[in-house]
Amino acid sequence: MVTKHALPGSERKVEQGTKVIGQCDPAERIDVFVMLRRQQQAQFDALMKRIEAGDASVKPLSREALAKDYGAAPEDIAKVRAFAAAHGLTVAREDPAARSVLLSGTIAQFQSAFEVKLERYQHHAAGQFRGRSGTISVPDDLHGVVEAVLGLDNRPQARPHFRIRPPFVPARAQQESYTPPQLASLYQFPQGDGGGQCVGIIELGGGYNTSDLKTYFSNLGVSEPTVTSVGVDQAGNKPSGDPNGPDGEVTLDIEIVGAIVPRATIAVYFTQNSDAGFIDAVSRAVHDTTHKPSVISISWGAPESVWTSQSMQALNSVLQSAAALGVTICAASGDSGSSDGSSGGDEVDFPASSPYVLACGGTHLSASASAITREVVWNDGQLGGASGGGVSTAFAVPAWQQGLSATSASGGSQPLRGRGVPDVAGDASPLTGYEVLVDGAQTVVGGTSAVAPLWAALIARINAAKGQPAGFVNPKLYKAPGVCNDITQGNNGSFAASKGWDACTGLGSPNGEKVAGAL
Structure with a gap:
């Protein structure tokens, strides 16, 4: 029996x-x-503890060593x-x-x-x-x-975190837009073109048109990057022709990365929008021995409560493998403020809430020709979007966030009782968004979806300059708080910006040169 x-x-x-x-x-x-x-789980846990503590003597595992010892x-x-x-x-x-x-x-x-x-x-x-x-x-x-x-169930698991600027905006709302190279310059990214690096991008539907990319990069005067589509589980590059659908996400991600690191290879992993598809695509990217991405950008996610705990643990375990391999994962923290769009109160978005990713929140950026004049939390009010952020109920406070507090919008602050989200931020408001070309249409897009590839491109530039991967960057960034532009104004609903880390914009937006120094 x-x-x-x-x-x-x-x-x-x-x-x-x-x-x-x-x-x-x-x-x-x-x-x-x-x-x-995993084989030798206890030994792997001991290795991860050292990585999470920011132990500089730990070298990233090779994909072969990970497979042999911990597969x-x-x-x-x-x-x-x-x-x-x-x-x-x-x-x-x-x-x-x-x-x-x-x-x-x-x-x-x-x-x-x-x-x-x-x-x-x-x-x-x-x-x-x-x-x-x-x-x-x-x-x-x-x-x-x-x-x-x-894969027994195939319900749609995640949603993309991008927002196209609405065509009609009240006259008093100031509108600005930037190309990705302009943002790289405002955020003082170190010089470089990402040569020799591969950036992986995870997409749960939609596709890109090569003609859009050709025109876009040519208009920017940037050399066209090598973009490779990798189909996972019978999925592939299938543009729908609707810029408001997943095509907007796919094209935005590629155009931001490609404009900042044109000499990097961009591998786009297409999969089905289900928990099985999502986890398999991230796993294929992390373990890809052909393209070997050193940084992966994820602009899709869903509130923690939407995931079964087996799915969440399975994906978290893949993200843990990435940290052991020295692969940096940048994930969008969501576009619906502190509720993450759920009706049951405050929630954070997963996979951004995994302790093994760099969670990317959003700001509203104003700038003159060469400098940032004002940067606050992205929150465009009831009908707009806002930076996802808050405190995880699924993951404990990581070593590098010990002792931090979340400031509430109603005043007062609470010591973190779980993983705080996000870690960092960048321009995300569609009112101060990114100029992109999707399905033949020139448009301005925002959302934390744009911030994940922005940070991924910064890491790719740093990796190329250093000749080795920055790897799991969180402990290093938290140990060097001055490397980000601290955002101290605004809120995302329940949480407010404050001096130092906060649950709206994390440590702040990048000062690329200083980030490079810290890594």
Whole structure:
């Protein structure tokens, strides 16, 4: 008799506003990927403690060393193979370094294998998707071996964090816009073109048109970067022709990075918008032995409460691997202020709330020809957006944030009780936004989506100049507080800007030369 165990953290509830609209076709084929435990977990934890403490003697692991010492054990992969064979599933891909095994089979086979019931759901915002409720079960010999089973459900997981400037803005609102090179100069980025570096960009839909990129870079007088599209899980570069959709995100990310580091290679990892797709794409980028990105930009996310704990832990564990490899991850902190768009009070956005990423918040920037004249928290009021930020309920206070407090907009401050978000900031208001070209249309875009690639481009310039990766930068930045322009005015709803770190703009916007010095 095989004993079955509920997989910890796999519990899914039916979200409010969601209804079951029918059964799934039992013969429909789907792919599901299984994430396995790490070999030598205790040794890896000890290594991470040193990295988190900013121990300068720790050298980044090579991708080969990470795979060999801290990947999935061959016997664990063999157990998943045996389980797949017993249920008529096929193994489509094994990646010991990423600790993942991709299984392929019919809905009926997966329902039986993991003791779940998959149904078709409808949600007013998410549309139609395949979903489940309750937990996923695994047999005795996979109990403790499997950390996550992803892809049984394919509900849209994340949203892009960009905002196109509205066409009609009250006359009193001052509007400015900047090209990415102008911002690099205002933020005093060190000189450089990113030669020899690869910047990875994660996209959950949409695409880019080569003609847009050609025109855009040519108009800026910047040499056109090498952009490579990497398809993950049957996804690829598929522009929809709608600049307001994901195309806006994809093009914005590429144009900001490419304009600042034109000699860097840009690898764009396209995937499906689901938790499985998101996690697999980040994992493929982190473990990519072909392009080897030294910095990865993520402009998508969702409130912490929207994630199952198995998905959140699985992605966090991939981000942890990135830190061990010396790959810097920049993630947008969200565009909906301290609530992150959730109706249940204050929330922070994940993956920005992971302690292994550089979380990027937003400012509203005014400048003269050559200098910043005023910079405050991005908050365009009720109908506009605002910098995501606050305190995580999923992650503890990291070593480098010990002793910090979050200042509340109503006055007073509270010592951090969880990971504080964001770490840093940059121009994000669409009213002072970035000039881009999307689907043939010249437009001005803002959002913390623009800040993640801005910081990623800065790190790529620093990496190229240094000839080695800056790696996990958070401990170094927090130890050198003067490297950012401190933002002390404004709020994002519940939190206010204050001297030093705050839960709206973190340590502040970059002074690129000083950041380079600190790293």
